[in-house]
Amino acid sequence: VSALYSYTGRAHTIGVTGSPGTGKSTLVNEIAKKIREQQLRVGIVAVDPSSPFTGGALLGDRVRMRDLSGDDGIFIRSMASRGRLGGLAQSTSDVVKILDAAGYEVILVETVGAGQAEVDISSATHTTLVVEAPGMGDEIQTIKAGILEIADILVVNKSDRPGSKQTVQALKMMLHMGMGSVVHHGRFSKRQENNKPDSDYDKVWLIPVCETIAIDGKGIDQLVDAIFEHNDHLQKSGEWLTRERARSRLEIQELLKTGFLDKLQAIIPEAERERVVSDVAERRIDPYTAVSRLFDQAGV
Numbered sequence: 001v002s003a004l005y006s007y008t009g010r011a012h013t014i015g016v017t018g019s020p021g022t023g024k025s026t027l028v029n030e031i032a033k034k035i036r037e038q039q040l041r042v043g044i045v046a047v048d049p050s051s052p053f054t055g056g057a058l059l060g061d062r063v064r065m066r067d068l069s070g071d072d073g074i075f076i077r078s079m080a081s082r083g084r085l086g087g088l089a090q091s092t093s094d095v096v097k098i099l100d101a102a103g104y105e106v107i108l109v110e111t112v113g114a115g116q117a118e119v120d121i122s123s124a125t126h127t128t129l130v131v132e133a134p135g136m137g138d139e140i141q142t143i144k145a146g147i148l149e150i151a152d153i154l155v156v157n158k159s160d161r162p163g164s165k166q167t168v169q170a171l172k173m174m175l176h177m178g179m180g181s182v183v184h185h186g187r188f189s190k191r192q193e194n195n196k197p198d199s200d201y202d203k204v205w206l207i208p209v210c211e212t213i214a215i216d217g218k219g220i221d222q223l224v225d226a227i228f229e230h231n232d233h234l235q236k237s238g239e240w241l242t243r244e245r246a247r248s249r250l251e252i253q254e255l256l257k258t259g260f261l262d263k264l265q266a267i268i269p270e271a272e273r274e275r276v277v278s279d280v281a282e283r284r285i286d287p288y289t290a291v292s293r294l295f296d297q298a299g300v
């Protein structure tokens with residue numbers, strides 16, 4: 001990754017997240033097919049933090065994405081966490097970099113919105129799609145999980161199902177309230193002022209709600225249009241660079257954390273670290289004192 005990093009930075013990366021079973025893989029499949037019509041090469045990374053093995057859902061994804069195979073402009077990679085969420089975010093972003101360097105112009109990253117992991121991955125992509133489906137009580141869960149805050153485009157898939165209009169209405173209402181307060185506090189306009197390559201551009205991104213029926217390929221044209229519009233917005237507003245900076249900062253921080261821990265553990269023998277663990281567990285010292293003692297011992 002170090003060697004190929006200078007070849008990265010050309011791809012438009014798109015995170016696709018949402019509750020299990022909302023149709024993310026089916027959508028990714030359709031989006032990829034649509035984007036292929038424009039002769040762009042598409043990389044797909046399917047991340048499954050819930051499964052400890054590369055079986056189950058990933059096998060299902062392979063079946064769903066079968067009609068993409070045979071197209072050498074598409075590369076699909078499945079990832080499973082094996083119980084390490086932090087590590088998964090890092091290895092996923094490494095795979096994205098490799099695909100980027102290899103010349104895939106659009107990279108779709110599918111993740112299940114199950115906890116903190118999808119937030120990590122959304123900060124690693126340029127455009128985040130949050131996928132909902134009607135009748136799953138998802139609207140309420142979405143607010144709880146704070147997933148809406150990461151959405152650039154909202155997708156209500158399974159629009160053939162009853163209750164889809166209500167889901168769209170509920171989401172639009174929430175967006176309306178949310179956007180009101182954001183504009184009120186001036187967060188959107190401020191971000192653009194800081195970083196504005198196109199000085200005449202002052203548009204605020206209004207999160208669109210796209211209705212799709214992924215199994216029939218319905219609504220995909222509009223969704224792909226929205227994705228490309230968002231790309232355009234990121235470039236013109238300067239937000240592209242802001243996001244690249246945010247991603248780089250987060251990545252450096254994460255690497256520092258693990259690197260620092262590795263170094264510290266190399267300096268302080270395991271027996272000693274275990275003694276500190278016992279001291280904290282048996283209430284002889286508190287964890288803060290324990291850490292500052294370890295720092296002293298390591299000379300940092």
Ligand SMILES: Nc1nc2c(ncn2[C@@H]2O[C@H](COP(=O)(O)OP(=O)(O)OP(=O)(O)O)[C@@H](O)[C@H]2O)c(=O)[nH]1
Nearest residue numbers: 019020021022023024025026057157158213214215
């Ligand atoms: N009725 C209907 N079913 C759909 C639609 N899109 C997907 N499905 C079905 O919903 C089921 C789940 O689709 P997936 O694409 O695997 O959903 P997913 O979000 O990737 O699922 P996980 O990766 O397991 O979280 C499959 O049986 C699909 O055929 C749709 O627009 N309408």
Ligand SMILES: [Mg+2]
Nearest residue numbers: 024025061110
């Ligand atoms: Mg899936």
